[in-house]
Amino acid sequence: MTYEGWIIITGVLAGASCSIIGVLLVLRQTAMISDAISHTVILGLVSAFLLTGTLDSFTMLIGAAVAGLLTTIVIQLLKNSGVQSDAAIGVTFTAFFALGVFLISRYAGNVHLDVNHALMGNIAFVPFQTVTLFGVSIPQAFLFVSIVLLLNVAVITLLYKEWKLSTFDPALAVSLGIPAVFLHYLLMTMTSVTAVSSFDSVGAVLVVAFMIVPAASAYLWTRKLSFMFLYSVVFSAAACFSGYYAAKWLNVSISGSMAVMTGVIFLISFLFAGENGVITRSVRQKQHRNREWNRQPAFAPADGKREL
Amino acid sequence: MIQDWLSLLGSPNLRWVLLGTMFLGMASGIVGSFVLLRKESLVGEAMSHAALPGVCLGFLVAGRELPALMTGAAVFGLISLWGIRVIHRHSKLKQDTAIGLILSVFFGLGIVLLTMITNSPAGNKSGLDSYIFGQAASMVPSDVWMMSSIAILVTAAALLFFKEWKLVIFDPLFAGGLGWKTKTLNSVLSLSIVLIVTAGIQAVGIILMSALIITPAIAARYWTDRLGVMVILASVIGAFSGVTGTLISAVDGGIPTGPVVVLTATVIFFLSFLFAPKRGKLAQVLAHRQFRRRWKKQQALKALGSVPGTAASKYESWQKALGAKNNEAKKLWNWLKKNRYFM
Numbered sequence: 216m217t218y219e220g221w222i223i224i225t226g227v228l229a230g231a232s233c234s235i236i237g238v239l240l241v242l243r244q245t246a247m248i249s250d251a252i253s254h255t256v257i258l259g260l261v262s263a264f265l266l267t268g269t270l271d272s273f274t275m276l277i278g279a280a281v282a283g284l285l286t287t288i289v290i291q292l293l294k295n296s297g298v299q300s301d302a303a304i305g306v307t308f309t310a311f312f313a314l315g316v317f318l319i320s321r322y323a324g325n326v327h328l329d330v331n332h333a334l335m336g337n338i339a340f341v342p343f344q345t346v347t348l349f350g351v352s353i354p355q356a357f358l359f360v361s362i363v364l365l366l367n368v369a370v371i372t373l374l375y376k377e378w379k380l381s382t383f384d385p386a387l388a389v390s391l392g393i394p395a396v397f398l399h400y401l402l403m404t405m406t407s408v409t410a411v412s413s414f415d416s417v418g419a420v421l422v423v424a425f426m427i428v429p430a431a432s433a434y435l436w437t438r439k440l441s442f443m444f445l446y447s448v449v450f451s452a453a454a455c456f457s458g459y460y461a462a463k464w465l466n467v468s469i470s471g472s473m474a475v476m477t478g479v480i481f482l483i484s485f486l487f488a489g490e491n492g493v494i495t496r497s498v499r500q501k502q503h504r505n506r507e508w509n510r511q512p513a514f515a516p517a518d519g520k521r522e523l
Numbered sequence: 524m525i526q527d528w529l530s531l532l533g534s535p536n537l538r539w540v541l542l543g544t545m546f547l548g549m550a551s552g553i554v555g556s557f558v559l560l561r562k563e564s565l566v567g568e569a570m571s572h573a574a575l576p577g578v579c580l581g582f583l584v585a586g587r588e589l590p591a592l593m594t595g596a597a598v599f600g601l602i603s604l605w606g607i608r609v610i611h612r613h614s615k616l617k618q619d620t621a622i623g624l625i626l627s628v629f630f631g632l633g634i635v636l637l638t639m640i641t642n643s644p645a646g647n648k649s650g651l652d653s654y655i656f657g658q659a660a661s662m663v664p665s666d667v668w669m670m671s672s673i674a675i676l677v678t679a680a681a682l683l684f685f686k687e688w689k690l691v692i693f694d695p696l697f698a699g700g701l702g703w704k705t706k707t708l709n710s711v712l713s714l715s716i717v718l719i720v721t722a723g724i725q726a727v728g729i730i731l732m733s734a735l736i737i738t739p740a741i742a743a744r745y746w747t748d749r750l751g752v753m754v755i756l757a758s759v760i761g762a763f764s765g766v767t768g769t770l771i772s773a774v775d776g777g778i779p780t781g782p783v784v785v786l787t788a789t790v791i792f793f794l795s796f797l798f799a800p801k802r803g804k805l806a807q808v809l810a811h812r813q814f815r816r817r818w819k820k821q822q823a824l825k826a827l828g829s830v831p832g833t834a835a836s837k838y839e840s841w842q843k844a845l846g847a848k849n850n851e852a853k854k855l856w857n858w859l860k861k862n863r864y865f866m
Contacts, residue, residue, distance in 0.1 A: 241616075246623040247565055254730070296796075296804065301564040301619070302741045306792060309734030313785035316656060320778045420634060424627035431620050468638040474631025481624060485614060493613050 223459050225357045226473060229413040230451030232364035233425035234433075235371060236409050238443050239402055241430040242382050247301070248403065249426040251290065251308035252283040252410045253419040258315035259283065259411070265322060272355060276411055283407025286311055287400070356416035363412040367405055371444075374398070379440055417470045424474035425451050432481045435488035450480050536664070537773055543667035543674075544726055544765035544784070548735065550674035551719050552761030553681045555740035556754045557712055560692050564741075565619065566607065568733035569626040571720045573603035575633025575729050578654055579640055589666055592654075593721050600717040603629055657728030657781035658772075666725060673722035677715045681754070688712055689750050726769075728781035735761060735784060742792035745799035764788040819847075823855040827864060837865070 240246050256279045263278025264270060286307055293303035371378060381388035381395050389395050410422045417425070433446035458473030465472070486494045558564060574596035581588075581595030603625045610621040637651060653661060662670075681688070690698045691708045699705050716736070723732045743756035768784030797804050826845040830837050842852045859865065 241620050244617050244619060246617075246620045250568070250623050250626065293796075296807075297802070298741065299559075299562060299564075301562060302559055302737055305564045305568060305733060305737040306741055306789065309731055309738065309785055310789040310792075313731055313734065313782035313789070316782040317778060317786060320782075321775070420627060420630050423623060424631055427620060427623040427627060431616055431624055434616065435614060462635075465635075465639065466642055467635045471631045471634030471638065474627055475635055478624075478628030478631070481628070485610065491614055 219459070221354050221357060222469070223455055225354065225360055225416050226455035226459065226469075227452045228357070228360045228364050229417050229421075230425045230429070230455050230473075231448045232360060232367050232409050233413055233422055234429040234447040234451040235367055235444050236402070236406050237426035237428075237430035238433065238440075238447050239371075239378060239382060240406065240426060241434060242440075242443075243402070245402075246427050246431075247304050248287060248290070249406055249410065250423050251286055251304050252407050253414060253422045254308045255282045255286040255311035255315070256411055256414055256419060258311045258318070261315050261318045261322075265318065272359075272415070275415075276359070279411040279414075280404075280408050282311065283410060284404060287403035287407065359412045360416065363409055367409060370401065370405060374401075382440075417473070421470040421474050424477045425454075428474075428477035428481050429454065432477075432484040432488075435484045435491040450484075451477065454480055537769075539664050539667045540662050540726075540773075541766055541769055543662065543670045544769045544780070545762045546671045546674035546678075547719075547723050547726060548739070548761030548763070548765030548784070549758040550677045550681075550761075551723060551735045552739040552743070552757035552759070553678055553754050554712075554715050554719050555736040555738075555761070556743065556750070556757045557681070557688050557692060558716060558736060559740040559744065560750070561712075564737045565622050565733070566604065567716055567720060567736040569603050569607060569622045569629075570600040570717060571724060571729050571732040572626045572633075573599045573629035574720060574724055574732075575599075575654070576629055576636050578651060578724070578729075579633055579636035582640060582651060583636070589669060589725070593669070596721045596724060597717055599629065600720055601714075604713055604717065653728075653779075654724055655729050656779035657724065657726050657731065658779055662725060670722045670726065673718050677719050677722075678758075680711065680715055684708065684711060685751075685754075726765075726780055727784055728779065731781040731785045734788065735764070738785065738788040738792050739764065742788065742795040745795040745802045760788065760791050764791065819851075819855060820858065823847075823859055824864065827859060 237246075237249065240249055259279035259282025260275050262282065263274050266278075267274050289307045290303050293307065294300055298306070377388070377393050377398060380391070381393055381398050385395060406426070410419075410426075413425070414422045429447040429450035430443070432450050433443045436446055437443050454473050454476040457479075458476040459469055461476065462469040462472035484492070486492050489495065555564075555567075558567060577595035577597070577599030578592045579595070580599075581591040581593070584595075585591030606625045607618065607621045610616055610624065611618050616624075640651065687698070687703060687708050690701075691703070691705050691712075695705055698708075719736070720732050723735060727735055739757045739760040740753070742760050743753045746756055747753050764784050764787040767787045768780050771783045771787075772778045772780040795803065798806075800806050823845060826841050827837070829844050830840045838856060841856070842849075845852060845855070847855065
């Protein structure tokens with residue numbers, strides 16, 4: 216496959232795995248968790264490096280996943296001991312991120328462990344780091360992202376009913392014996408693994424954008440959970456394509472431009488989405504008003520004047 | 524080590540910067556207290572991330588002039604705030620989704636602009652990277668002047684509107700009923716957040732500026748239930764973190780200021796979380812244990828009352844009625860004896 220092809224397909228797969236997790240995050244009102252995890256990934260990377268002394272991708276992946284899980288656990292602990300939810304998130308991830316940056320600049324300054332790289336990603340270099348699998352040379356990032364995508368799809372389809380119920384009616388779910396706490400931590404684990412697998416290729420910023428924005432856009436178009444999953448995957452893929460070519464045209468950061476494109480898609484959805492779009496809604500209201508206005512009244516006054 | 528510090532304190536530039544970060548920490552602690560109670564802590568996060576495209580646009584328009592960069596940051600801060608409000612009000616999306624959405628899209632835009640600047644001929648020396656993590660030591664006196672004056676302005680606004688903001692946060696309907704312009708008051712508060720974020724990004728950095736708003740306030744919240752005391756405490760904690768962070772990062776040149784400031788504030792938060800009276804973890808655990816002990820004594824007395832017969836031979840049946848284990852029962856029995864509940 217070509218250089219461009221690998222970049223786009225890695226982006227599309229990363230977008231798909233992030234956005235299907237994002238649907239659950241957005242519906243369960245835990246969207247900012249993804250932002251928190253994407254920040255603390257840095258701490259995981261540095262700790263993994265300082266503990267093992269290698270920059271091996273797999274070690275980094277485990278370190279980052281552990282850091283992500285730790286973040287969600289600390290946030291939950293703070294919440295349980297009475298800290299309001301937004302402040303709990305804010306305190307935790309800024310502290311972890313600060314610790315990560317501090318460790319990098321103190322102990323790992325001379326190593327190739329670039330904070331900017333982790334933040335902005337480097338999808339342009341994805342095709343260069345390859346592994347050989349069954350005699351075919353494929354990019355490492357592509358492999359990671361597709362494994363995680365398969366995992367996410369499997370977990371969501373196997374527990375589809377449980378996710379649906381515990382998202383929309385948590386009380387009923389608990390009373391029916393669905394393990395809500397387990398599902399919560401499963402989702403957090405999936406979020407953190409997904410963020411980690413994707414951020415190496417697309418960067419922490421794009422991970423947050425892919426998790427929140429396509430899902431939020433899809434939420435405006437449909438009321439069915441299954442369609443929401445579908446739409447969000449389609450939206451993130453569209454953002455990948457348009458973002459890549461826009462970046463190529465303007466010669467700017469690819470992941471940044473993909474993030475902007477998710478924003479453009481959201482803007483379109485926000486204005487024009489079926490029953491929720493701001494413009495479509497006002498147009499429909501106007502039509503409705505006109506129809507009511509023009510409807511022939513049953514008892515028309517003789518002088519043609521009509522009471523309001 | 525100590526000599527290093529003393530010699531650093533002798534340098535006039537650092538003294539300026541220290542004064543500046545002190546004012547910054549103070550003001551952000553004050554504003555943060557109001558923001559925390561309004562349950563909008565993460566709005567600051569979105570605002571500071573959205574400042575990146577503003578800073579880049581300011582650079583593209585006017586070059587590396589601080590007023591231009593700050594104007595850009597402030598304008599984009601306001602845009603992001605407005606965006607969050609509009610999304611929240613005109614769609615079924617919740618506020619946290621709106622915050623995450625604005626934050627990631629604007630930061631993506633910022634990165635696009637940043638790469639655009641880096642690729643341009645003048646871009647290599649732009650130094651805009653330092654805005655992401657903050658480098659207080661590189662500030663010159665005029666930067667410090669600007670930062671301090673904004674911080675003092677915001678502090679003055681908070682003092683002026685203290686009573687009004689208090690009522691608007693805790694009982695907006697009553698405030699409206701009094702005929703106050705709650706909308707204007709809220710906008711002034713939002714404007715102060717934008718200003719303080721804008722002032723702080725050069726010293727603390729875009730990513731960690733939100734922590735300087737959240738962490739001192741939440742740490743202060745543990746010590747008191749009064750807004751006035753909380754505001755004062757938060758400002759002291761903020762100022763202390765600002766000064767400590769600047770000092771440490773100045774001694775060890777390689778470390779950006781932002782992380783150290785935030786880590787200092789976080790340590791204070793953690794200590795408050797553990798050791799604050801009443802709301803602290805330790806105090807709660809102790810109170811819980813005390814409650815349990817009292818409750819057990821009550822149970823022991825009840826069991827004593829329910830058992831017939833004379834005191835000395837009562838122990839067995841008393842223990843049965845109480846349902847406690849041997850060790851515990853013996854302790855309670857001795858307590859009863861000591862306090863002469865039976866002869």
